[in-house]
Amino acid sequence: MNWKVLLIGVVLVVPLVVVLALGFGHDPRALPTTMVDRPAPGFVLADMDTGEQVDLAALRGKPVVINFASSWCVPCAQEHPWLVRVARDYQPRGVVFLNVLYNDEPIKWQGFLARYGQSFPTLVDPGGRVAIDYGVAGVPETFVLDDQGNIVRKFTGPVVPDEFLPLLDGLL
Amino acid sequence: MTISLLGRAAVLVALAACAIGAVAGLYGGAKRSAAAEAWARAMAGLFFAATATAVGLMEFALLTHDFSVGYVAEVGSLKSPTWVTIVSLWSSLEGSILFWAFVLGVYAAGQALLTRKRFPQHSAWALGMTLLVGVFFCYLVAGVANPFTLVDPAPSDGPGPNPLLQNHVLMVIHPPALYLGYVGMTVPFAMGAAALLAGRITPAWSRALRNAMLVPWGFLTVGIILGGWWSYEVLGWGGYWAWDPVENASFLPWLTSTAFLHSAMLMERKDQLKGWTMTLLMSSFLLTILGTFMTRSGVFNSVHSFTQTPIGPVFLVFLTLMLLFSVLLLAARVDKLTPPQEGLSGPTSRDTWVLAQNLAFATFTFTVLLGTVWPLVNEALSNEQISVGEPYFNRWGVPLAGLIVFLMGVGPALPWGRATPGGVLKRLAAPAVALVLTAIGCLAAGLREPWPVLTFSVSAFALVVTLAEMVAPGVARWRARGESLPVAMVQATVRTRRRFGGYIVHLGVIAIAVGVAASSGWRDEHQLTLLEGETAVAGDFALTYLGAETVQESHRLSTLAKFDVKTVAGREVGQLAPRMNVYAKMPMNPLGDPAVHSSLAGDLYLTLVSVEAEAGAVSVEAIIEPLVGWIWIGGGIMALGTIVAGWPSRKRSRSQAAPTAEQAA
Numbered sequence: 001m002n003w004k005v006l007l008i009g010v011v012l013v014v015p016l017v018v019v020l021a022l023g024f025g026h027d028p029r030a031l032p033t034t035m036v037d038r039p040a041p042g043f044v045l046a047d048m049d050t051g052e053q054v055d056l057a058a059l060r061g062k063p064v065v066i067n068f069a070s071s072w073c074v075p076c077a078q079e080h081p082w083l084v085r086v087a088r089d090y091q092p093r094g095v096v097f098l099n100v101l102y103n104d105e106p107i108k109w110q111g112f113l114a115r116y117g118q119s120f121p122t123l124v125d126p127g128g129r130v131a132i133d134y135g136v137a138g139v140p141e142t143f144v145l146d147d148q149g150n151i152v153r154k155f156t157g158p159v160v161p162d163e164f165l166p167l168l169d170g171l172l
Numbered sequence: 173m174t175i176s177l178l179g180r181a182a183v184l185v186a187l188a189a190c191a192i193g194a195v196a197g198l199y200g201g202a203k204r205s206a207a208a209e210a211w212a213r214a215m216a217g218l219f220f221a222a223t224a225t226a227v228g229l230m231e232f233a234l235l236t237h238d239f240s241v242g243y244v245a246e247v248g249s250l251k252s253p254t255w256v257t258i259v260s261l262w263s264s265l266e267g268s269i270l271f272w273a274f275v276l277g278v279y280a281a282g283q284a285l286l287t288r289k290r291f292p293q294h295s296a297w298a299l300g301m302t303l304l305v306g307v308f309f310c311y312l313v314a315g316v317a318n319p320f321t322l323v324d325p326a327p328s329d330g331p332g333p334n335p336l337l338q339n340h341v342l343m344v345i346h347p348p349a350l351y352l353g354y355v356g357m358t359v360p361f362a363m364g365a366a367a368l369l370a371g372r373i374t375p376a377w378s379r380a381l382r383n384a385m386l387v388p389w390g391f392l393t394v395g396i397i398l399g400g401w402w403s404y405e406v407l408g409w410g411g412y413w414a415w416d417p418v419e420n421a422s423f424l425p426w427l428t429s430t431a432f433l434h435s436a437m438l439m440e441r442k443d444q445l446k447g448w449t450m451t452l453l454m455s456s457f458l459l460t461i462l463g464t465f466m467t468r469s470g471v472f473n474s475v476h477s478f479t480q481t482p483i484g485p486v487f488l489v490f491l492t493l494m495l496l497f498s499v500l501l502l503a504a505r506v507d508k509l510t511p512p513q514e515g516l517s518g519p520t521s522r523d524t525w526v527l528a529q530n531l532a533f534a535t536f537t538f539t540v541l542l543g544t545v546w547p548l549v550n551e552a553l554s555n556e557q558i559s560v561g562e563p564y565f566n567r568w569g570v571p572l573a574g575l576i577v578f579l580m581g582v583g584p585a586l587p588w589g590r591a592t593p594g595g596v597l598k599r600l601a602a603p604a605v606a607l608v609l610t611a612i613g614c615l616a617a618g619l620r621e622p623w624p625v626l627t628f629s630v631s632a633f634a635l636v637v638t639l640a641e642m643v644a645p646g647v648a649r650w651r652a653r654g655e656s657l658p659v660a661m662v663q664a665t666v667r668t669r670r671r672f673g674g675y676i677v678h679l680g681v682i683a684i685a686v687g688v689a690a691s692s693g694w695r696d697e698h699q700l701t702l703l704e705g706e707t708a709v710a711g712d713f714a715l716t717y718l719g720a721e722t723v724q725e726s727h728r729l730s731t732l733a734k735f736d737v738k739t740v741a742g743r744e745v746g747q748l749a750p751r752m753n754v755y756a757k758m759p760m761n762p763l764g765d766p767a768v769h770s771s772l773a774g775d776l777y778l779t780l781v782s783v784e785a786e787a788g789a790v791s792v793e794a795i796i797e798p799l800v801g802w803i804w805i806g807g808g809i810m811a812l813g814t815i816v817a818g819w820p821s822r823k824r825s826r827s828q829a830a831p832t833a834e835q836a837a
Contacts, residue, residue, distance in 0.1 A: 074782065
């Protein structure tokens with residue numbers, strides 16, 4: 001037995017195996033977000049159609065879905081018709097749905113809504129301040145708030161129907 | 173229903189064949205039992221037949237859309253075109269493990285056939301080891317990754333395979349090439365383990381080992397290049413290599429096996445570096461297993477790891493066992509291998525430079541491995557997720573690659589054994605002039621980026637050496653024998669075919685080095701937003717936007733933006749139509765499909781960013797990449813060289829089978 005070879009081999013192999021084994025149980029794709037399980041940043045924004053001011057704090061007591069989207073974003077276009085349908089089902093049951101327009105012009109967004117449907121209000125976010133508060137990195141991103149105004153879930157990219165609907169049901 | 177049962181039966185037969193064959197082979201090796209070895213050979217044949225049957229059944233089930241078979245229900249779709257259906261076999265975990273077992277069956281049968289009656293001390297051990305690895309993969313197919321599960325009631329249609337994998341025809345050849353490379357590493361590993369188990373390496377075995385490595389090495393090379401090409405053609409960012417964990421996973425065994433192919437020359441010629449060469453050999457196999465683990469475990473964050481599966485822990489156990497087995501085997505047996513008769517020759521000999529090349533490759537391997545697992549180490553230590561990105565890999569990889577190209581120039585210019593300094597200077601003078609001239613030429617042409625210019629210069633050096641070495645045997649023969657020059661060339665080349673093939677491979681490497689240096693050094697990106705009819709300029713090209721169009725196919729919906737492309741000088745180049753494909757399986761996540769105009773001088777690469785049909789506007793990214801096509805051409809040249817070097821020579825195999833007959837004649 002060549003002990004030197006054995007020692008070098010073990011020194012190289014054991015840490016590698018330990019590191020690989022420790023890797024289990026982590027989801028490498030999960031983006032760490034500090035937003036979840038915390039109160040959602042408050043905002044007062046104007047409704048694009050009516051001009052009315054919408055205050056998030058006034059919605060306390062109801063679950064809220066905030067969807068950041070833009071007309072130039074292809075996944076948004078694909079997600080939107082489905083969201084519109086879901087909102088039609090859930091708004092009567094007490095869930096509030098809001099679009100926050102991200103980096104876009106209302107005129108283009110109106111064309112988008114005409115094409116893909118509308119069942120909930122769009123808020124205009126001048127300068128993208130609310131998007132910054134929410135740490136939005138790209139569109140679409142969707143935040144789900146419980147009736148206490150805490151963020152319970154963040155979807156990066158289009159919402160995942162299989163997770164989204166049970167989540168809403170659970171909040172009601 | 174029947175297919176599930178038959179498939180499962182075939183897999184169980186394969187598992188039994190491997191288990192019996194492994195025991196028979198190892199017993200036959202230990203006891204020198206010809207009868208046991210014959211059993212191992214027969215079992216290798218049965219392993220092949222059973223896995224071939226299983227793969228055949230799976231393809232039949234895919235093509236007939238038999239959704240009662242679990243794997244078909246998972247990746248099949250009535251809407252998929254036939255070619256997608258066929259390649260679905262390796263589009264997802266269970267199918268690719270089945271395919272893996274089949275490829276191992278092919279290799280095992282080939283090994284059984286080719287080592288028959290030729291290497292009495294080693295062949296039984298080696299076959300036993302190959303089949304032992306086969307046991308693991310058959311166990312996977314029979315257990316955790318069973319593709320033949322029964323789905324009852326059977327669904328009427330399935331989702332189809334991952335859209336990324338059906339976006340381009342290269343998916344037909346890239347994964348099989350990579351698998352042939354990965355799986356094929358089992359054979360040289362088994363042969364190396366056999367040498368250690370037997371406690372000796374004969375010259376014939378060492379030659380056979382090198383040939384056994386050439387086959388998977390060639391496939392791995394092709395697989396890696398095709399992978400780069402695929403990501404270039406499909407992913408839409410205009411790159412071909414991102415130091416992604418899965419890419420690194422294929423690169424690591426390539427590095428060690430390339431080092432092996434060179435150190436094996438020293439082992440064969442000079443009886444040197446045996447322990448080191450065996451270490452490289454075993455590492456190559458172990459790194460393929462590590463690579464598969466990376467792809468399939470879901471532990472690494474990669475664009476290529478398409479699945480998160482329960483297979484990870486099983487694989488880790490196998491990897492651990494194999495690592496420990498290899499370390500123990502090396503430690504126990506390395507001293508038994510006969511020590512070399514003479515030491516390495518001095519710094520002007522090729523021996524020394526092969527060693528230097530080996531050190532460069534080993535350093536490269538360690539660097540890439542460290543960068544790949546570092547995020548895991550960091551997360552284990554500090555619970556923070558980081559990614560070790562391109563900057564780390566490029567900082568180390570670019571100089572190392574440059575050094576390797578340089579060594580590739582110097583090494584072959586030097587003779588084996590002792591050389592006189594005067595002779596060395598004479599051999600290196602012309603390439604050195606080429607190096608300096610290229611550097612001056614680059615600077616004169618206004619090229620200032622240090623790494624590309626350095627790469628060009630070093631490549632010129634290596635090119636001159638390689639070409640000189642390719643014609644040298646012919647010229648020597650022409651001078652010595654008075655044959656006409658072409659006859660002497662052909663004769664000498666045929667006689668030194670393995671060497672000649674090796675130099676063809678080096679030419680391919682030079683082409684790749686130049687392509688990588690130019691396309692990364694002078695990459696030129698333009699973000700263009702155009703209205704219909706408008707023209708914009710990107711580099712030497714003028715693009716006119718003609719309009720968008722939507723095309724519906726059975727499995728996808730595509731938006732095309734059409735461009736008319738001319739050179740700035742006005743020469744017509746043609747139409748390019750980058751597209752955005754939306755697949756039925758991932759309606760929320762459209763995939764870009766870039767359009768590329770390729771020429772030997774470089775590519776124009778268009779990626780669709782967004783289309784606003786109503787406004788008649790389009791945003792497109794236009795990337796100019798000089799000489800990028802030479803990377804794929806270089807890959808082709810490397811494959812050609814490997815074939816030239818590794819093509820079985822009838823004469824040699826006869827002389828090995830019956831050396832006395834030839835000596836008598």
